Structure formats: C-alpha cells, structure tokens
Amino acid sequence: MSAANETVSAGQARVARYFIYAALIVLALVYLLPLYVMLITSLKSLDEIRGGDMLALPGSPSIAAWVKAWGEACIGVSCVGIKGYFWNSIKMVVPAVLISTLLGALNGYVLTKWRFPGHKLVFGMMLFACFIPFQAVLIPMARLLGLLGLSNSTTGLVMVHVIYGLGFTTLFFRNYYEAFPDELVKAAMIDGAGFFRIFWRILLPSSGPIIVVTIIYQFTNIWNDFLFGISFAGGEGSPMTVALNNLVSSSTGVKEYNVDMAAAVFAALPTLFVYIVAGRYFVRGLMAGAVKG
C-alpha cells in the first residue's frame, strides 16, 4: 500500500515539477521579450522597422546602427556618439564602487570589532541613509557640491554616489562581520597586529562573497543612476544614462529607433558583464564555505 502511495506521490511530484518548469520558462520568455525586441530592432534598417512587425527577425542584419550609436549619433547638438559618455560613466562608477565598498568594509569592521559607546546609534543613522529618497537630498547636495567647487564634475558625482552608497555597503559588511568570530581579532591582537593590519590581513581576505555582493549592488545602482547624473553633471560630463535619454529625445529629423536601441544595449552591457563575471565568483564563494565547513 505504501509502495503504491509512493508511486502516486512520485508521479504527482513529477507533474508538479513539469508545471513549475513550464511556468518558469513562460515567465523567462516574457521577461526576455523586451531584450529580444531591442536586439533585433538594433540590427534592422529603418525601412524594415517602419514595416511594422516588431517581432520579426531582421531581413539583412546590419551593425550600422551600433556603429552610429557609438561614434556618430547626435546627443543634443554635438554628433559624436555615446562613446564619450560611456567612458564618463566608467570613470564615475569604478572609483565610486571601490571607494564606497572599501569604506563600507571599514565601517562594518569598526562597528562590529571595535565597538564604542553609541555604536548602535551611529549604525542606525547610517542605515537611515538607505531610506532617504534621492529627491530629498538633491538641493542640499547641489549646494554642498557648489561650496566644494565640485559642481558639474565627475569627482563630484563620485562623491555623491560614495556618500549615498555608504549606508548600504556598511549594512552589508556589518552584518557579514557580525558573524565573524571575535576570537580571531583577539588572537591577532595578541599576535601583535594593529587595527589596519587586522583589517587587511585577517578580515578583508575572508570577505570575498560579501565584497562581490556589494560590488554587484553598487555597480548596478551607480551605473543605472539617472537622477544624480542629470542633476549634478551636465553636458560633456554626463554619464551614459543621461546621454541615452538625450539621444532618444533629440529630435532632428527622423526617429532612428535602431540607433536608440543599440545605444540602450551599450548602456546595459556593463551591468550584464558584472553579473556574469562576478556572479560566478559569488556562487563559488558561497559554495566554498558551505562544503568545507
């Protein structure tokens, strides 16, 4: 009887699994559809696009739109493509991610291993930064950047993103280091390592997974940011997201959907790249801890 029951339940489980996979595949397709439209549109000619069938594959695929988007498309009044803005974004996102991650790690280290009176309050206030809407800080931030002489500069934008990211990076690292054994820090103290030596030699080398998580999170947020970019960096210094907006809304003659789409793919590539490269390390880091135990 029990054997029969097991067969039935095993069969049911298989049906349930098929159903789950079917649902996942359908949802994934829905999710991927816009990407598909973007990609094939960017490979079509304008005539073909005007033909109307959005989902049809391109008759004669061409990367002309990509070349144009990268080097010739008009953003506002200058027709030099998005490449300059792409590098603007890189110049902004790399230092901003590295600095905010490093400072977050340092904060997390102090808040868990070198506790001082009021550490909870300080952490609470840093967490508060996570809940303040971007819009609320625009005007004070603009004033501050003006005072510091950093308006309309990539440095200023880096500073804004570091400050805004600190709350999150501190949260990530504090929670990670909370579970890091205090005895290791004590042992290192007895061994003669100082504050920074313990951080560099003991904690940071053991922080792989959380560093990757933080970098993915920060990179995605900062790269995709539009509001700070359009508020604090104008013209030639704009990041990619702002340039993309300007490209799409520039109205000189015909609307070049294929170029718009190619530019949008360029804007999405770096985050995709970070996910694919770092995501693998992220999983590897988690697995290493789980298996060795």
Place this chain on the structure above:
Amino acid sequence: MSFLEIKNIRKKIGNVEILKGINIDLEKGGFLVLVGPSGCGKSTLLNAIAGLLPPSSGDIVIDGQVINDLHPSQRDIAMVFQSYALYPNMTVEQNIAFALEMRGVEKAQREAAVKQVAKTLQIEHLLKRRPSQLSGGQRQRVAMGRALVRQPRVFLFDEPLSNLDAKLRVEVRAEIKALHQNTNATIVYVTHDQIEAMTLATKIVVLKEGMVQQVGTPAEIYNHPANLFVADFMGSPAMNMLKGKVVSAGGAQSISLFGNEGVQVTMPPSVTTILPEGKDVILGLRPETITDAGLVDPDARATAQIAADVIMVEPTGSDTFVTGKLDGASFTARTRSDVQVRLGEKFPFSFNLDKAVVFDPESGSRIG
C-alpha cells in the same frame, strides 16, 4: 618568588561584579587551572591576564613587572582559544608564523622556528594546508603551535579541549601534560571540566560567582575541599553528602546518620575539635570510601558497616557504582566489579571514615 601574581582583581561589567577581588600566585613553570561552573568568571580572569578585557581594579604582575597597562601583544603571553581562532585565509605555516611576522622577525628565522614547532607537534605534513582542511585535533595542534612558536613567558589556554570528542580530548590532554613537562612552560588554563583540572594542574583555583573558593594542589582540593561547593564540584561521581547529628558518649564523639539514632559512625579522625552535642553536620564521603567489605583499606582506623537497600547498579567495567538508600537518603558507593550486588536487596556497605570530611551545614565550610 612567584612568577605570575594576580592581586585583588575586580571586574565590573555594567552593574554586575564578575570578579570580586581575586588573588592568585603562580611559580615559574607552574600549571594553574582555573575551574568552575559557567559564569564563575574564569574566562573573564583569563582575558584580564591576556589584556583583552582590562580589569576594573587590581594588578597583574609577570616576573616582577606590572603589566596592567600593556597592550596584549606586549605582555609576552600567548593564548590558545576555545575555537582555536586560526586565520581561515592563511595556511598552517602562515598561521604559526604570523606573530613572528608582526614582530619583524626575518623570514629565514621564521621558517626555522615554524619548522621546529611543527616537528615538536608532529604537524610538518600539514604546513601547506588551510585550517578548513584540518580535523578538530589537527586544528587544536596548530593553535598550540601558534602559541609555542612565540616562546612566551606565560601560556593561556581557554577551554582548549571542549570542542573535541571524548577520545581525542583524552589524547590531547595527555599531549598538553607532556608538553608542560618537557618545556617547563608557565601555563594558566581555564576549564569547566574537573577531570582536566585534576589531571593537568600543579595548582587548582576553584572559582564560583567571581570569588576564589579554594586554591591548592589537586590532592588538597580533592581530599580536603574547603567547602561544600568545592567538594561537590570536584570529583565524579560527586562526593556523598550525608546529613548527620553529633552524638557524644563518654568522651568519644560519633555521628548519627540518616536521621536514625541506630545508625552511628565514629567521628572522622580529621575532626580535631569537640563539637557540641546534637549539632547538625554534613558528612562528606567520596564514592571510593564506601565499598564492599573486601575492598576496605586494611590500614583504615575508623570504619563502619551499614546495610542499605540497593536502588541502582552501574557497572563501568573496572568497578561498579552502587547507589544505596537508607531512610530516604541515598549515596553512591564504588565496589569491585565482581561483587554480587542485586537490585532491591540489602547490601552491607563498608564506610571508611579516615578520608571522610565534615562540613557545617549552615556556613558550608569544612569543620574537619
């Protein structure tokens, strides 16, 4: 002169006084074990010696030097932690060499020192591995290596065996003992395990609620416990505590047990004062002093034979623990394993009173 002196150490955390004036001396090459139930302050005291948790008041002196205000790294101490605290990102070799590296020792010298220690501890084949690839016993050995390589003035051990399984614990315990005998290191060792304390120590300090209950050699602590707490805490199975009353008859004193005038034993020879008639006392008897008739020490001066009901028999192989019950009070006896003892029957227990101790039930301290 003492090598390590702990003078009137107090520690308050918030409003709770964890250590209430601790005074301990230890000679060079001594093995001091701090033992007590959890929450007695033994780890706090060890952390105070290490400098990880500064005491509220009092002095810690090593070799004549007051070290209260020195950073842990400057106290010339090494500590073995309960969790071993091996650096997970470094190999065994790097773990052991880390302290030397922090002290600016040349690389060649470091390597020689690591090799030497690895040889002593027989972990040479593990040097290139990471802590995560080691077994519990191997980690424990690496942790000791990390302490040994420094050649510190004092070693501190914080419950180093509590994460090992029973068999390994006995092995490593013997290794630590051998290590102490071979190196003549000065060691302070914290444990809640009274057997570890007995086997390892040259000096035991029993702590309870932040106060020293007794300081002494293992034999002193075991045979002459200062009070009921020490008597009960040290020894396994625990000492039997039998309620009794003093009976005086013609100059000789005896104790009636089990609230029964008919059951009397002579006053143990250790009691040298005359106690008032009718005084309540507690008679402390180790299980090995209550035996079958064949196991009684022929040199014993004061013995008694009392028949009691057998309510439990626990054979351990080498001998058998028998729980007897008389008039509502029970006690544990240690008999030879081949003695015929049957559950529910009466058995004639032989009490050897030479080693019995007598406590005052009100103060808890030992009378004799």
